[in-house]
Amino acid sequence: MSWIDIEDVCVMVGSKALLSGVTLHVEAGTWCTIIGPNGAGKTTLVETVAGLRRVTSGRVSVAGQHIARLHERERARLVSLVPQQPEVPAGMTVHDYVALGRVAYHGLLHAPSREDRNVVESVLERLSLGDFAQRDVVSLSGGERQRMVLARALAQSTMVIVLDEPTTGLDVRHQMQLLELLKKEVADCGLTVLATLHDLTLAGQFADRLVLLDEGKVILDGPSREVVRSGELSEHYGMNLRVVDVDGSDVIVPVRH
Amino acid sequence: MTALTLVALVVAVICGLVVGPTSIGTWRVVGAMFAHVGIGHDTLTNLQSTIIWQLRAPRMVLGLMAGAMLAVAGGTYQGVFRNPLADPYLLGVAAGAGLGATFAIVDIGSGLVTPTWTPLLAFVGAMLAVAFTWLVGGRGLRSNTATLILAGVAVAALLTSVQTYLQQQASSGSIVRVYIWLLGSLASASWSSVLLVLPYVVICIVVCVMAGRALDAMSVGEDESRSLGIRVRQVRFIVIAASSLGTAAIVSAVGLIGFVGIIVPHIVRLLVGTSYRRILPISVFFGAAFLVFADTVARTILAPSELPLGVVTAAIGAPTFVLILSLRRGFVR
Structure with a gap:
């Protein structure tokens, strides 16, 4: 059963096509990562699935529901978003920031319910943020901050989570740490993940499936290992990429001419 | 606190x-x-x-309402526009009210309108100015807040130019009356003016205070707020409408009192933190107290004549703000 259905989607800005005839189905409980060079349309695609961008034609459904026809609150209970450059409001505590993920449940006029508070506490605990709960969000390091943004998305208790370059600005250890946390959530809660990543090695190691996007079109779509090992990556990234097997894992290495 | x-x-x-x-x-x-x-x-x-209940009490109550409304509207505007320089006059309320009041005071049309029309025309002018800003700024719903602010600047400039032209054409007596109105005063307060603005002010303050949780959530930006389930554009419309309506009602009764709407929310923010759930209700009480203190100074320091209220609010508010700012940053020991 697929949770995300993208059917022949086109997104135009003026006369420029950001997405052109994109069709994609993501199965429940799987992790699909979109890869591609800058300007390929990756961010546009995840924003479209999150309901933040209107499609010019085609249709995006999540759990069988047409995303553009849903009210914001209904949509926020279906899909959560980890943006590429999240805004972090100074003066807000980590706890309050994560609790924003529950707004779709208790609304804007009511205080969080006991269940809302329990969900927030649980997420803070799972992502090892409990000790930081009362700290100002701006006092966190880059890695802690990204975990906090992931925690807010998980607090939305959605079955689908979309992430736009969630590892931007993190060192290798924190990139791995964040993706491992997400992988655990996928395994424990049956989350369906649609993510974009620039790091092809990490993309290949964590995703069940990779989709190569270029100039708004799907070029390749398949199991991670097949996409990584196809010769088309080099062509679309405009450089020589070599795949090296390290202890059974594929590592993609750019080769300087 | x-x-x-x-x-x-x-x-x-x-x-x-x-x-x-x-x-x-x-x-x-x-x-x-x-x-x-x-x-x-x-x-x-x-x-x-008679002195207490017919002169001082209505003046004090109108001062409470004006301070509360201007402070909470300023805080709300700062939240919805995510701009620390926002004040209740941002979208042209002051310029529109100023033009309406000037129109009434300088007697355009030889007796067609009289100075007794001043509150009504100030209110109408303020509301038309905000509506015009909303239309010029792409109806607010579709546009971003920066576009709306720029539209407010343009509309205010246009209306101020018309108001200045009318002032230039008026007699010197009218110019003085316009000038006094522009600086704001509670001198003409009466129970009838209190009752006239009371419903607007109460409803608008309640709406603004209830928006605190929404403004906190919207501090992560428009796209992220929408992904969290917030109908950002509808919230923005309701909050701006309530702030503008309440401000227009107050301005029509007391003229343009500056400084309260921008400084009181900042002072409260320095004292209680950045959450609008706390800033807005405390601004209501702090603004009310602040304006009544300021008015007490304005009407007694040079008695029997009065200082313009806007002069006193700035003279008291600015040093207070600087002091709190310095204390918070540890500059003063």
Whole structure:
């Protein structure tokens, strides 16, 4: 059963096509990562699935529901978003920031319910943020901050989570740490993940499936290992990429001419 | 902090009733206040009673409402526009009200309108200005807040130019009256003016305070707020409409009182933190107390003449703000 259905989607800005005839189905409980060079349309695609961008034609459904026809609150209970450059409001505590993920449940006029508070506490605990709960969000390091943004998305208790370059600005250890946390959530809660990543090695190691996007079109779509090992990556990234097997894992290495 | 603000409010109310050119003992005034609610006896003479209940009380109540409304509207605007320089006059309320009031005072059309029309035309001018800004700024719903702010600047500039032209054409007596109105005053307060603006102010303050949770959530930006389930554009419309309507009602009654709407929310923010759930309700009480204190100074320091209220709000508010800012940053030891 697929949770995300993208059917022949086109997104135009003026006369420029950001997405052109994109069709994609993501199965429940799987992790699909979109890869591609800058300007390929990756961010546009995840924003479209999150309901933040209107499609010019085609249709995006999540759990069988047409995303553009849903009210914001209904949509926020279906899909959560980890943006590429999240805004972090100074003066807000980590706890309050994560609790924003529950707004779709208790609304804007009511205080969080006991269940809302329990969900927030649980997420803070799972992502090892409990000790930081009362700290100002701006006092966190880059890695802690990204975990906090992931925690807010998980607090939305959605079955689908979309992430736009969630590892931007993190060192290798924190990139791995964040993706491992997400992988655990996928395994424990049956989350369906649609993510974009620039790091092809990490993309290949964590995703069940990779989709190569270029100039708004799907070029390749398949199991991670097949996409990584196809010769088309080099062509679309405009450089020589070599795949090296390290202890059974594929590592993609750019080769300087 | 809430308790401290409430104490300041009670002290401001008592000052507003007790302080004035005619000396009436504090405890006699307090006794008269209690007598009004059925506790104890009123020992005021008829003249003193008239001074307290027909002159000072309506002025004090209108001051409370004006301070509360301007402060909460300023805080709300700062939240919805995510701009620390926002004040209740951002979208052209002041320029529109100024033009409406000038229109009434300088008597365009030889007797067609009279100065008694000033509050009505100021209110209409303020609301039309905001509506015009909303339309020019892409109807607000579709546009971003920066576009709306720029539209407000353009509309205010246009209306101010018309108002300046009218002023230039007027007699010197009219110019003085326009100038006095522009600086704001509670001198013409009466129970009828209080009752006229009361419904607007109460409803608008309630809506603004209830928006605190929404403004906190919207501090992560428009796209992220939408992904969290917030109908950002609808919230923005309701909040701007309530702030503008309440401000227009107050301005029509007391003229343009500057500084309260921008500085009071900042002072409160420095004291209680950045959450609008706390800033907005405390701004209501702090703004109310602040304006009544300022008015008490304005009407007594040069008695029997009065200082413009806007001069006093700036003179008291600016040093207070700087002091709190310095203390918070540890500059003053």
